[in-house]
Amino acid sequence: MTDKGLFITFEGPEGAGKTTVIKELYDRLKSDGRKVILTREPGGVPIAEKIRHIILDNTHQEMDAKTEALLYAAARRQHLVEIVIPALNEDTIVLCDRFIDSSLAYQGYARGLGIEEVLSINQFAIGDTMPDLTLFFDIKPEDGLARISNNSGREQNRLDNESINFHKKVYEGYQLLIERFPNRIHTTDASQSKDIVKENVWEIMSKFI
Ligand SMILES: Nc1ncnc2c1ncn2[C@@H]1O[C@H](COP(=O)(O)OP(=O)(O)OP(=O)(O)O)[C@@H](O)[C@H]1O
Numbered sequence: 001m002t003d004k005g006l007f008i009t010f011e012g013p014e015g016a017g018k019t020t021v022i023k024e025l026y027d028r029l030k031s032d033g034r035k036v037i038l039t040r041e042p043g044g045v046p047i048a049e050k051i052r053h054i055i056l057d058n059t060h061q062e063m064d065a066k067t068e069a070l071l072y073a074a075a076r077r078q079h080l081v082e083i084v085i086p087a088l089n090e091d092t093i094v095l096c097d098r099f100i101d102s103s104l105a106y107q108g109y110a111r112g113l114g115i116e117e118v119l120s121i122n123q124f125a126i127g128d129t130m131p132d133l134t135l136f137f138d139i140k141p142e143d144g145l146a147r148i149s150n151n152s153g154r155e156q157n158r159l160d161n162e163s164i165n166f167h168k169k170v171y172e173g174y175q176l177l178i179e180r181f182p183n184r185i186h187t188t189d190a191s192q193s194k195d196i197v198k199e200n201v202w203e204i205m206s207k208f209i
């Protein structure tokens with residue numbers, strides 16, 4: 001929880017529509033005169049973007065699950081200290097495409113490392129900087145994957161190319177997190193049209209802003 005600014009994260013399976021909707025919400029907040037930044041994980045700053053490239057490279061099939069979890073946590077740390085914390089200290093709204101819940105669902109649950117174990121390495125990385133609000137974009141993994149495979153401009157990365165069973169486990173992992181953090185994580189039906197999803201998310205966010 002932050003004392004200043006507002007830290008809002010966006011989560012969900014592949015192709016849920018997070019990136020599309022966040023961009024529009026960012027534009028809307030900006031035109032309302034709000035101090036707001038839009039960033040993403042893994043990435044957002046040069047060191048973390050390099051780590052992103054290492055993690056998501058399709059040729060890195062030999063990557064160990066714990067190495068993967070640690071790399072995500074390292075990228076998160078760097079992004080947090082360079083971008084997120086300074087912005088929050090300047091009373092800025094931070095919109096972040098994925099954060100700790102991705103690690104808990106993907107590495108903790110779907111990879112089988114354990115949600116508690118992955119939470120623990122992430123607590124080391126982030127200290128007490130947890131999101132004030134998290135929007136979960138709810139879509140069946142098959143439907144999200146179909147969206148990204150239809151998007152010819154997008155290259156499929158190493159995580160996208162995991163099996164459908166892996167993606168189903170990611171979804172189950174998120175369900176456990178929603179039960180565990182009911183005050184922080186709010187769900188929106190991401191199978192609807194872009195405009196409806198955007199309006200629903202805006203309505204939820206407006207209560208916090
Ligand atoms: N509500 C929607 N209905 C139909 N298509 C959508 C919707 N939202 C986004 N899309 C399309 O689905 C694809 C994936 O969207 P987007 O990149 O925003 O998803 P994402 O959640 O950021 O995915 P990932 O986490 O895998 O990067 C894009 O081609 C986008 O135009």
Ligand SMILES: Cc1cn([C@H]2C[C@H](O)[C@@H](COP(=O)(O)O)O2)c(=O)[nH]c1=O
Nearest residue numbers: 041042072098099102103106107159160
């Ligand atoms: C932060 C984070 C991300 N992931 C996964 C989720 C996606 O498959 C990729 C990121 O790609 P996107 O197009 O930017 O969504 O990485 C993860 O497994 N663990 C994490 O902590």
